[in-house]
Amino acid sequence: MSRKPVPLPPPKERRRLREARSLSQEDVAARVGVTRETVRSWETGRTDPRGRKRDAYAAFLVAIAREPAPPAEASGAPEPPGAAPDRPAPGPPGPARGDGAGPPPRHRPGAGRPARGPKASAQRSTKPPLAGQVRHSHAPPPGGTSPLNAIAQPAALLNPFGRRHAADGSLVTAERAAGLSADQAFDRLYGHSAPALVRQTYLLTGRRTLAQESVERAFHQAWQRWPEVAVDRDPAGWVRAAAYEYAMAPWHRFRPALRRPDPPPASPEDHALLDTLMSLPPMHRRTLLLYDGVGLDLPETAAETEASTPAAAYRLLRARRSVAERLPVLADPDALHQGLDRLARGEKLQPPRVAEVRSGCERRTRFWTRTAIAFTVLILGATALTLRTAPTAYEPPEAPPETVRGVPPRMGPGPLTDERLALRDLLREAPRTGPHRTHPELR
Template structure:
């Protein structure tokens, strides 16, 4: 059985240009194609490529945008006409003179004489646009945080079901990103780097031992949202993360497998089992598009807000300073303890007694020998004086 050839698509930059020429946002394109906004962004950056029906719908939309652009494009003007028009405009600017009547007063015999003076108009000087200066590390970090933090907090809430833990996970991920900013700034996907760290922190099993997270938070007010959140939290963490990345964020299967550090077949198996488990509890979520919509609505009803970027950077720097000082203090304590031990330790070595060598100073072992005459007489008297019965318990005077 032969497969039909894939529908051709323009390059990623051309896809974005066609969307912007049609005055469409990524969200509007995603709604028309039936995917998430993150998926459209991945298509336009070239990270992923659409397949199947989504590819056909996306190609048809781009084709229609290209046809509309061709229809609405103004007719081309000849090169000679453009050059003549530009020359005439420049000449008009240079030779244009405005006559301004400036009144000069000269007093001659108490009589005011008025003389008009012609003042040429100033030639307009073109204003050069200042070259855009490169962003500082703090500005680049703040831009990344403003772009990714709100969505990451909502995603972490779907992973944990806790609003405070979601905010903490995202802030901790960005604090680590600020500490390693030279590495994150040159990464191919800084948003994916931060998302991976936030997911790892949110799904850490050690949170269950923290007192503030022992009791569950109030569930969502809507019954459908409560049922969906309960079903998500019943999934294993790896299944929940795979489902969120594929059906929630909109990553491809290969990108999902890479971010979860699993093979592509393993990620596909986790995704299928997670969908089956959700469909068993909530049959109306068997459609992936409906599941994506419900997950988006659930994440949006939490009223989750992230901290400001300067606050995250400041807290991260304070944390780094604290752990640096703690490491220095611990090192100094170890050096002090070692120095004290060396100072008070004995300087003369006493070798242990080897095995088999006689130990001096131990008294000789006493062995029972022959009895004296008095001892023999006492023994005979005791033996003869012993009687059986109760009288044996009573002492007999000598």
């Protein structure tokens, strides 16, 4: 009887737990008894541990998850007024600090992450604005919650279950505790995250139809894989990553409907900002949107873009420099966030209704299921027909007759003459002895 494998958190959660305790991959490798490359492959999701290594790794993650939280500096609490700012790490030469284009400081794992609980929003908003530093906050606009960072808020507006929905970080426990079915939980997640996600995807692609289609496809995947999404630590982040991946797929350039650009925004400032965003490389644009638009911190941005933290930091710096060169008024990170927020609010993009998304997902699933069944039946029928009509023994083919040229004439005695035939008959009738055997004569 095989033993059931020990459950493990998702790869992003493994990396977050390690960085929240200021541990390096070498430390984890030494604790578990593996190499650093093995730990890296576990955290990126390329491989999963097995056997005793899986048990040791799961016990290690449980141990660091139960450890007390780091000091206030690492938990995202506001620093005292006299606290010294973070010291930036050496980086490539660039503009002086204060213009939002200098190199970010060396990020301490867990720094800038908002505290969990009802006071998370208040602690997040008390951090000083970014001026060459890693973490900053963006005050919501007067109209209410920002359409960009609404999907990154840890409050109930984003996730009806909150970030403290269960001790094990799963939505299944929260659904059962709240008495919600899977349909109701999906509907609440869609209602709170889809509108903001459509605007984010529009800023990522610059196309309204593609943004709506990407969000719809992402929620299709979420509904198809709802058991996996329900146990994820951040279900809205799961859907956001799926929508971004679909929106940034390179094969969209071959679609005839997307060859013509969409009408630009009405405001000249928004038009210039959108053109600047579209001029950035795709990964730089995504990093800038996640950090300065959505409001994720640097480790979460690096994990979602599948890059290291230093690589994400320098992508962010290059994107900010490009924006500051073309639009100097947006050199400040807070001004850039406000510009992104204004551009997102100017687009009246509405996702389809949640009932249509779920029904469309189910129709698509039924269609592909029936197509797979029909294709399988077709293959089986063709195989059966081949077996029925195929010969059971080898039948060599008969070659057509051909004239062979260049063959030498037949050598040997030809046909006997009448004289020789008579002599042969005489010899056969005569006795076997006597002189006439040696000298036969015809009479």
